[in-house]
Amino acid sequence: MKKILLVLAVLLFGILAVGCGEKEADKGQEVKVALALTGAINDGGWSQGAYEALKLTEKDYDAEIAYNENTQAAQYLQVIRNYAKDGYNVIIANGAQFTDAVNEVAKEYPDAKFLITSSDRNSNFGNGSNVAGVLADGVEQGFLQGVTAGLLAKSLGINKVAGVAGAEIPAFKTIMEGYVLGAKYIMPNIEVVTAFTGTNDDVNKLKEQALTFIDQGAGIVMSYANQASRGGYEAALQKGKLAIGASASPELFAAYEKSLSASASAKLTIAIADVVGKIAKGDFEGTNYIYGVKEGVVTFVFNDKEPQVQKVKADIEKIIADIKSGKIDVTDLYKKSK
Numbered sequence: 067m068k069k070i071l072l073v074l075a076v077l078l079f080g081i082l083a084v085g086c087g088e089k090e091a092d093k094g095q096e097v098k099v100a101l102a103l104t105g106a107i108n109d110g111g112w113s114q115g116a117y118e119a120l121k122l123t124e125k126d127y128d129a130e131i132a133y134n135e136n137t138q139a140a141q142y143l144q145v146i147r148n149y150a151k152d153g154y155n156v157i158i159a160n161g162a163q164f165t166d167a168v169n170e171v172a173k174e175y176p177d178a179k180f181l182i183t184s185s186d187r188n189s190n191f192g193n194g195s196n197v198a199g200v201l202a203d204g205v206e207q208g209f210l211q212g213v214t215a216g217l218l219a220k221s222l223g224i225n226k227v228a229g230v231a232g233a234e235i236p237a238f239k240t241i242m243e244g245y246v247l248g249a250k251y252i253m254p255n256i257e258v259v260t261a262f263t264g265t266n267d268d269v270n271k272l273k274e275q276a277l278t279f280i281d282q283g284a285g286i287v288m289s290y291a292n293q294a295s296r297g298g299y300e301a302a303l304q305k306g307k308l309a310i311g312a313s314a315s316p317e318l319f320a321a322y323e324k325s326l327s328a329s330a331s332a333k334l335t336i337a338i339a340d341v342v343g344k345i346a347k348g349d350f351e352g353t354n355y356i357y358g359v360k361e362g363v364v365t366f367v368f369n370d371k372e373p374q375v376q377k378v379k380a381d382i383e384k385i386i387a388d389i390k391s392g393k394i395d396v397t398d399l400y401k402k403s404k
Contacts (some may be wrong), residue, residue: 212248232291272297
């Protein structure tokens, strides 16, 4: 665990406002924020995104911060309880895996606020008092990945695409459903094959599954599995195919510039900052806070050096603009598909 002493002066400045202008946080209030992660802070994915939310706070504001990376299931309860015991009044559990531990400790420490992050918009983490869900809209993330797969497939004359995720958890299931929805939004008859490897850390296992799908005729592979996502990028590179990523860092785009065409991302920095801002202002509710494309949390990044995605970039950007304006209602499309 690492602890960095800071005191919160103006909590998380302009990014406290999501889509509705700047909000000034209360000054002088002390906040101690702790973060529990299942992965590494440099995993190039979900864990790194949450860590960067803390790093931004470390850089610009005064707060006492702690984090624990690579937290194992047997440690969930101990880590969360120790943070509460040590006086941290905002405890962020980065994933639905922590739900049981958070709910147990939240009852013991009613004055602390607990945030559970997830990409499953169907989850309901809020307890009406001191537990809330901070949800990046996984349906929209997957939808943008699927739209990209569909547009690339249409451009290249491909009739089959694949999606490989890691642990078969609700968040990843939701993202995969969004992926299928997006691909078929572009090409209703496209074949979409999907699989879960059961792990977010085993790069080789995801690569093997991606290679299997490619050998079965898939021309594009989307992967969503934190650190293991790069297995999909490696498989596509090895076979001369295209990959679509999740929360891919600039380093990953550089390493796989010939295969990694684009990546959906969830800017947890914005989402977490907004909810922590509500806590500081006394506006916090124990509910689910859902953030998507409109709020600037769900974003999409293109590989400027990959020529095929550049051909369909304008079409993807048009769809993103239509989601922002409300012309395309992904939530409604998702509900109708169920």
